[in-house]
Amino acid sequence: MSPRKQPSCLLKLCIKSSLNLINECCYIIEKNNSDLECRECERQVVALKGYLMSLLPARLFDVLCLERGCCRYRGDPRIQLNVLIHPKMSIFRKSDVDNGIAQNFWARVIPCFSRLVVLDLKFICTDEILEIIGSQCLLLEELNIVSRVDICKSLINASVLIRNVSDAGLCCIANLNNLRILSMDPPRNERARRVGRCVSQAGIIMLISKLPYLEELHIESCDIGSTLIGTDISIGPLSLRKINYLFASAEGMRKLVKICPHLKELCITHLSAHNKDSILEEIALSDLRLHKLDMSFYSHSDSLHRLLQVKGSYITHFSLWEIDHSLSLDSVINLGMCCPNLTSLCLMTQSKYLLIPRFFRHPGNIFCKLEILTLGDENFSIEDILVFFLDCTKCMRKLTLKFETKLVIDNTLRYILQKGYLKNLNILWLDCTLEVSKQVVKEVIQGCEMLQNFTVNFTEDMSDVYKYIADNNLDFNLGSY
Template identity: 70%
Template sequence: MSPRKQPCSLFKLCIKSCVNLVNSACYVIEKSCPENMFDECERQAFELKCHLMSMLPVRLFDVLCSERTCCQYRGDPRVQLHVLTHPNMTVFRKCDLDNGIPQPFWIETLCNFSRLVVLDLKFICTDEILQVIGVSCPLLEEINIVSRVDICKYLFNASVLIRNVSDAGLCSIANLKHLRVLAMDPPRNERANRVGRCVSQAGIIMLVSELPYLEELRIESCDIGSTLIGTVMNIGPLSLRKINSHFASADGIRKLIKICPFLKELSVTHLSEHNKDAILNQISLSDLRLNRLDLSFFSYTDSMQQLLAIKGNYLTHFSLWEIDHSLTLDAVLSIGQFCPNLSSLCLMTQSKCLVIPRYFKRPEKIFSELKSLTIGNENFDIDHILTFFLDCTQNLEKLVLKYQTITNLDATLLHLLEKGSFRNVNYLWLDCTLEVSKEVVKQVIQTCEKLQMFTVDFTEEMTDVHKYINENNLDLKLGSY
């Protein structure tokens, strides 16, 4: 049976109680001071802050501030923030309630946080705020500067999203030399440059070149690899550990490896029919010791097998979106033999050649460390393939099955439950094409002792199953499509 919900720890109860008391006091202060008595409101809030500072350790302010949404505050969030922030706090992450707070508050507040190590300003950041951060927060190691977005409406019934972070803001934080993780907006094209502020590829290149310890650059929907490869500037070596590169070429990958010689995680997407083996050969010839390699729209060729033979011993995560029907059982066995330390594997294939012979005897000690498995899409016998992988490992915690053909999975699940193959699984996601009866859903819940996330397409009324989960106080999220 899925694990039962555990009561909150005494520490969490104390934090919630403390936040609730602070919220009540802030609300009393706010309502007792009309708008024309803002100075008095600020004075009383400051007195409350000083009272808390005299009783609580500094690090507790980090926790209280991060947990302030555990109890809803009915008033102006600036009053609550004024009380729960501390000059020596090291972590500040905004919440959704903060999005409406005007810019002057942030400029006045952030200039006092000289000891910050982590700062999240997603959707509230502007160039003006970054100017203050660049001067006042020299110890920052992680920052999210995704811009505040304004909506500008035009007379012809159209609207444009206007961002508030530009290359000028990036220049302001270029002296934060301790930065290791940076999340920001993607660069905009020339047409978008005419509307509001935005960052450019040149601005991103400038910034990463100035940050000697930057390991991770998080830019949503951005081909970071192409951005680095495409620059005419002489940059590198950079400390970046994670890179994604779409529409890659062999020359581009060679240049990227030269710019980022310390890569640990590489994602490559290649849609052309040509030059794929040359890309794989460049990775094989490099000095990279990758922990994670994601390859999309590749074929399992001799070059890929050679790459895994050379680099596979370092890999803990491997993902292959395979085309050309090149994935065979021999290829899967090679992945297992060349990558003995894999804890996460994703294989997406349309191959008709992936077949488990009837009297096949699998080699020992392949995929034995596997904790996360994602397989799909069709043309293989899902019962045989799933049984093969679950016979290899006793440690599987996460299983994701994707399939394009409507298939009943009852017999497969019952067989694997009987063998105890799901004993450690806590996350199970089944595609909507996989039919599972209500009785089998119940058996999965009753048999899997660690299952906490279960997604399956409901073809029957499941009210009694949800009732069973609630009545037995199970710590399980059961979802459908």
Template identity: 65%
Template sequence: MAPHRQPSSLFQMCIESSISLINVACQSIEKQYPEPKFRHCEQEVYELKCQLMTLLPARLFDVLCSKRTCRLYRGDPRIQLHALTHPNLTYFRKCETDNAISQSFWISTLSTFKRLVVLDLRFICTDEILEVISQNCPLLEDINIVSKVDVCKSLFNASVLIRNVSDAGLCFVTNLKHLRILSMDPPRNERANRIGRCVSQAGIIMCISKLPYLEELRIESCDIGSTLISSTIDIGPLSLRKINCHFASADGIRKLLKICPFLRELSITHLSEFSKDLILEQICMSEARLYRLDLSFFSYTESMQQLFSVKGSYLTHFSLWEIDHSMTLDAIICLGRCCPNLNTLCLMTQSNSLVIPKYFQRPGKIFSELRNLTIGNDHFCMHDILTFFLECTYNMQKLVLKYQRQTRIDETLLHLLEKGHLRNLNSLWLDCTFVVSKNVVKKIIQMCDKLQVFTVDIVVEMMEIIQYIKDNNLDLRFGTY
């Protein structure tokens, strides 16, 4: 049976109770004024804060701030924030109710946080706020500066989105020398710069080249690798450990690996047909010790096999989206032998050559460390391939199955259950193309003792399954499409 829902711990109940009591106290202060304004309440809220600081340890304020959404505050969010924050706060992430708070409040508040290590200001950050942070938060290691966005009505075009973080703000970020993780807006072109503030590729390169410990740059829909490769200035070595690169060339990958000698995670996609093998050869010849490699729209070739032979012992995560029908059983066995430490595998293939012979003898000690498996898309027997992988390891924890045509999978799931291959699963995601009966869904819930996340297309009987989970008090997040 899936694990039962456990009662809240004493610590969790204390946190929720504390937030509830603090909210009541803040609301009582607000009600004393016919038209509550923050400056009228500030002194009394400060006295409440001083009392809390006397009664509670400083580190508890990190938890209170991170859990404040568990008891939604109905009044002015500045009142609650003023009471729950502490000068020694090390961790702060804003919530949705904070988006409407004025810049002046954040400037005055953040200037008192001298010990912050993690700070999330997404959708409220501005250049002015970054200036204050750079002067007052020298210990920051993780920051989200995704910009506040304003909407400007245009006489000629539709509404224009104006951002509030520019290259000037990135200059302030360069003062945060302990920064390891930076989340920010994607770069904009010159036309966007004429409309309002924005960051540019040159600004991003300037920023990361001045942050000696930066390991990860998180920019949505941005080709970070190509941004570095296309730079006309001499940069590096950088401390970046995670890079995504689209439209890469062999020379570009060689340059990228030289710029980022500590690279550990690399994602490559959207390539010309003539550059794929050359790119793999560059990775193979480099000194990079990648533990994660994601390849999209590649083929399984001799170059890839050579890459596994040379670099496979370092890999713990590998993802391949194969498009040229090149994946075979021999290729999978080679992958397993060359990558003995692989614990996460994503294999998407259209290959019709992926067939397991009837009397096939599975080699020993391949994929024995596999914990997370994602497999799809079509042209192979899901029963045979899935059984092959699950017979290699008895420690599978997360399983994601994708397919492009409707397929009944009851028999396969029952076979795997009876063999005990699913007993350690804590997450199971089945594509909506898989037809699964209500009885098999129940049997999975009953026989997988660690299952906590289960997604399957079973719309008609969904309420019955949800009621079954509720009646048995199971700690299982069950979903459908």
């Protein structure tokens, strides 16, 4: 049976009770003062804050701010933040309720964050705030500056989203030399520059080149690889460890390896039918020691096999969205033999050749460390391929199955349950096309000792299953579509 809910640890109970008391005091202060910026209100906030600082260690203020969501404050969040923000804080991540706070509040507060190592101001940031961060928060190692978004109503067009971070703001934080992780807005095209502020590719390149220890750059829907190799400015070598390169080419890959020689995670996409092998050969010839390799619109070719032979011992996470419908059992076995340290595998294919012969015995010592498995196809036998992988490993923690057509898999789930293959599984996600009866859902809950998350398409009323979970106090999340 799935694990039962355990009582909260003493620290969590203390944090929750402390936040409840602090929130009550803040709400009393707020009710007694109609103007939150009046001297009497400020005096009471300072008094409460001083009292807390005399009782609690400085590091606990980090935790209280991070856990604000567990005890929702019913008043103005500025009062709560003024009380909880400590001059020695090292971590601050904003809450969703902070999005509506005016910019002048952050302009007053951020100078108190001089010792911060982590700062998340997602959907709050503006150029003016970045100017303060660049002068006051010099110890930052992780920063989220995804900008505040305003809505401009137009008489001609539909409403336009306006961002509030531009290249000018990026220039202000180019001196944060300790920065390792940065999240920010994507660059805008020339046409979009006419509406509000925006960052450009040139601004991003400028910022990256000025941050010597930057390892991770998170920009939603941005082809970072193409941005780096497309600049006329001489940059590199950079410290970046993660890159997504969506419109890959062999020449571009050669440049990218020189610019980012320390890459550990690479996501490549190649929509063209040509030159795929030359891209893989460039990676194989490089000095990169990739831990994670995600490939979309590729096939398991001889070039990929040679790449895995050279680099496979370093790879722990591998993903292949195969397009040539040629993936075979031999390809999968070669993958397992070339990548002995693989812990995460995703195979998406339409191949008709991924067949497990009857009485087949897989080679020993392949996929033995596999913890996360994602499979997608409509042509293979789910039971055969699952047994193949689950028979290789006793470490499986997360299993995801995707299928193109409707399929009832009750018997498959029953079989792998009886074999004990799912005893260590924590997460099971089944595509909406995979039909499972209510009885088998119960059997999965009862037969998986470690399972805590199960997503499946409901075809029957599951109210009694939810009642069973509640009555048995199971730490279990059952979800559907």
